[in-house]
Amino acid sequence: MRSVFFLTLVFFGVVAPAFAQRGDLPGKRNFAAKPAVGEMLPDVAVYDAAGKEFPLRSLRGKHAVLVFGCLT
Amino acid sequence: MRKVPGLETIYRDYAPRGVQFYYVYKSLAHPEHNGYVQPFTLAERLMHVAEAERTIGSEIPWLCDTMANDLKHAMGDAPNSEFVIDPEGRVLVNRTWSNPEQLRKDLEELIGPVENPTTVADLDMKTLPPPQPAAKGVVPRVERPKGGVALRVEPVVHDGGEPFYVKLRAEAERSVLGGESGKFYLGFHLDPLYHVHWNNLTPPIRVTLTPPEKARFSETTLHGPKVEVEGDVDPREFVIDVADVEPGQTLRAAVSYFACNDEEGWCKPVSQEYVVRLEADRDGGWARGVGRPDLAADRSTRRGSGVFPGRPGKPMATNPAGKDSRPPAADGGREMGRVARVDAETNSLTVRTRDGAEQEYQVSGDAMLRINRRIGNINDLSSGDRIRFQWRSSPDGRLILRLMAR
Numbered sequence: 001m002r003s004v005f006f007l008t009l010v011f012f013g014v015v016a017p018a019f020a021q022r023g024d025l026p027g028k029r030n031f032a033a034k035p036a037v038g039e040m041l042p043d044v045a046v047y048d049a050a051g052k053e054f055p056l057r058s059l060r061g062k063h064a065v066l067v068f069g070c071l072t
Numbered sequence: 073m074r075k076v077p078g079l080e081t082i083y084r085d086y087a088p089r090g091v092q093f094y095y096v097y098k099s100l101a102h103p104e105h106n107g108y109v110q111p112f113t114l115a116e117r118l119m120h121v122a123e124a125e126r127t128i129g130s131e132i133p134w135l136c137d138t139m140a141n142d143l144k145h146a147m148g149d150a151p152n153s154e155f156v157i158d159p160e161g162r163v164l165v166n167r168t169w170s171n172p173e174q175l176r177k178d179l180e181e182l183i184g185p186v187e188n189p190t191t192v193a194d195l196d197m198k199t200l201p202p203p204q205p206a207a208k209g210v211v212p213r214v215e216r217p218k219g220g221v222a223l224r225v226e227p228v229v230h231d232g233g234e235p236f237y238v239k240l241r242a243e244a245e246r247s248v249l250g251g252e253s254g255k256f257y258l259g260f261h262l263d264p265l266y267h268v269h270w271n272n273l274t275p276p277i278r279v280t281l282t283p284p285e286k287a288r289f290s291e292t293t294l295h296g297p298k299v300e301v302e303g304d305v306d307p308r309e310f311v312i313d314v315a316d317v318e319p320g321q322t323l324r325a326a327v328s329y330f331a332c333n334d335e336e337g338w339c340k341p342v343s344q345e346y347v348v349r350l351e352a353d354r355d356g357g358w359a360r361g362v363g364r365p366d367l368a369a370d371r372s373t374r375r376g377s378g379v380f381p382g383r384p385g386k387p388m389a390t391n392p393a394g395k396d397s398r399p400p401a402a403d404g405g406r407e408m409g410r411v412a413r414v415d416a417e418t419n420s421l422t423v424r425t426r427d428g429a430e431q432e433y434q435v436s437g438d439a440m441l442r443i444n445r446r447i448g449n450i451n452d453l454s455s456g457d458r459i460r461f462q463w464r465s466s467p468d469g470r471l472i473l474r475l476m477a478r
Contacts, residue, residue, distance in 0.1 A: 034148025034155075034166050041161045042146040046096065047136040049121050051114065054135055056143075057161065063182060064092040064157040066135075067079060067170050068144065071104035071124055072357075 075306070076130055077197060078172025081190040083132045083357060086179050095130070097121045098144040101151035106202040107264040107305065109239040110357065112227045114139050116235075119265045122354045126423060129197035141355045149354075150449055156182070169447045205303060205334060206269030211306035217245040217255035218469060219420065219434060222229045222356025228324075228345035237268045237331045238277075240346045241307075241359065244314070249350065253315035258294070260327060263305040269303040270296075271330035271339050278328045284321035284350070289314050289317040296329075321350050358419055360436075361437075404464035411457040411477075419450055421472065423459065433463055433470045443477045453477060 008043065045055040083093045097120060102475045103110050111117040114136070119133045137143045147153060148168070156165035156178055165178050176189070220243035227236050245254035260277060262268055270277070276296035287318045290313035296433070297308075308329075325346045332339040412430050413422040420436045435441070435450050443452045461475040 002324050006140045032143075034150065034153060034168070035146070035163045037163055037166060039163050041155075041157050041163060042143070044138075044143045044146055044440045046138060046143050047114065047118070049125070049134045049136065051118050051136075055093040058156060059092055060161045062090050062092050063159060063172070063179075063341065065082075065175065065179075065395075066094050066096055066148070066155045066157065067075070067132075068098055068153050069076075069124075069170075070098055070100050070126070070151075071120055072100050072214065 075170045075172050077192040077195060079132060079170065079175070080130055080195055080197065081192055081379070082172060082176050082179065084190040084195075085176075085186040086183060089183055091179060091183060093132045095124075096135045096137060096143060097124065098151075099141055102355045102360055103241065103357045104259075104261060104307075104359040107204070107208075107261075108202065109241065109261045109263055111234050111263075112239065116263075116265070123202075127200045127202060129199045144280045144355070149451055161236055167446075168452055170450055171447075173342050203264045203267055205264075205267045206303040206305050207301050208305050210301050211297060211308070213307070214257075214309040214311055216243060216257050216359075217311065218247055220244060220248060220255075220257055221246055222353045222358070223435040224349040224351055224353045224356075226347045226349070228347060234340075234342050234344070235263075235266060235396060236344060237263055237266045237342065238327065238329060238344070239263050240325060240327075240348070242325075242348045244350065248314055248317055249319050249352065251316075251318060253313065255311055256289075256314045257309065257311050258325065259307050259309045260296075260329075262305050262331075264305070267335055268331040268333045269305050270299070270308075270333045272299040272302055272304065274330040274339075274341075275455055276329075279310065280326045282324040282326075283314075284317060287314060287317040287321065287323070303334075314382055317350055319350055323350070347379055365375045404462070404470075406460065406462050408458070411453050411455055411459060413455060414453050421450070421453065423461075431470065433461075433472045434466075435475070436473045439472050440474045441477075442475070445478075448477075 033072070041056050041059070043057055045053050048054045087093055100108060100110050108120070111120055117136055117139065120135050124130070124134065128428070133302075147155065148166075150168045152170050154165070154167040154170040154175060155163055156175070158164050164182070167174070180186075223242040223244055225240050225242050241257075241259040241261055242281065243257040245256075247254035248256060258277070258279065262270070276298055278296070279294040281292040283292065294310045294312075325348060326343070327345070328341065328343045330339060331342050354378060407423070407425065409423040409425040411421060412424040415421075420432055421435060422430050422432045424430050441448050441450065441452070457477045458476045459475055462473050463470050464473060466473070
């Protein structure tokens with residue numbers, strides 16, 4: 001039983017960091033990953049088209065669709 | 073924003089059923105396309121939002137990211153990502169690329185189907201062209217440094233000063249950012265949202281550079297070309313050689329030019345300054361197909377669907393003026409390997425082949441990337457990923473056109 005526990009610890013000690021590093025690029029800065037399904041929308045305040053501050057938490061209460069874009 | 077018509081149909085059907093829709097305006101992915109350039113201030117980014125509303129004809133309201141691009145960074149840095157959020161604020165769907173067809177299916181599942189879905193033909197979207205106050209295509213474009221990296225540019229703003237009618241785009245070869253010698257690009261682009269043009273009856277633009285300490289520049293005083301046409305909107309571009317710069321140092325560029333606005337009836341001399349920081353601007357975007365004779369801005373070169381569709385394109389002639397430029401006939405092929413390194417800032421990959429050799433590739437701005445059977449982008453690739461790809465030689469090096477990763 002102790003050997004199984006030890007092997008499990010070794011497994012997570014070796015494999016988990018490998019998975020954690022999958023998003024990391026050796027020697028290079030990596031951009032933040034997009035929020036995963038189930039995660040909360042980040043609490044960032046942006047602006048509406050009139051320039052008024054728009055905290056994203058104000059989307060709560062209804063479903064919302066956000067699509068990123070720009071002129072080019 | 074090619075997905076806009078599809079998104080607008082979904083908006084028509086599901087907004088009345090309580091779903092909120094927003095486009096989020098962020099930094100330009102491809103500055104200079106249609107003349108649009110990165111805004112310097114929030115007020116200018118809001119001008120972009122108004123311009124998007126005007127030219128795209130959309131009904132979905134816009135939100136505007138902060139000038140630090142906080143939301144773009146927090147949501148994965150992709151140019152056209154799409155998210156569905158539940159009423160508690162949790163992410164239900166996160167897509168690297170907007171997919172209206174799939175989005176409709178998502179909402180059918182969440183909210184319920186619509187009896188008579190709106191089609192694109194039902195929309196009456198009035199799209200308008202970008203502003204062009206004067207002649208274009210008069211001044212030949214210069215060829216940019218290979219693999220140039222966009223640098224951070226900050227305007228020196230004075231109270232009561234003129235708007236920055238001219239936006240500076242600075243790029244440097246990666247060698248320069250690594251402390252070695254290389255080429256440095258300075259492009260002075262008129263911002264079309266101010267409806268101004270160069271006044272060619274007056275002395276051309278003059279640029280005075282103040283290099284950082286100990287740096288060597290091949291030139292520090294630059295003059296624009298003398299142009300016969302009275303007024304035009306083409307950028308004024310310069311490429312110089314630099315050496316002995318240290319990453320993070322700054323240089324100042326002071327410009328003097330004459331600008332005219334025919335609608336408002338004025339012409340005036342303008343003198344302004346910019347500070348260029350010798351570090352990559354992760355939000356600078358990539359000016360594709362412009363001054364890069366290997367890359368056509370015209371997407372019509374992309375054929376059909378799938379990663380390796382049909383025959384490779386015919387070789388095309390090179391035009392140094394940049395107008396109607398097409399890629400030169402060149403070597404290329406199909407390869408398999410593993411990703412060794414990804415550099416999303418410069419849109420490049422290092423690939424390790426079976427024999428252990430490593431080769432660097434630039435990813436074309438028009439490249440079709442299919443990752444785990446979904447359309448993705450370079451940010452979705454990680455070291456170790458197995459890839460198959462098609463590439464072609466170009467003046468910028470080896471250029472990936474299509475890529476599939478699992």
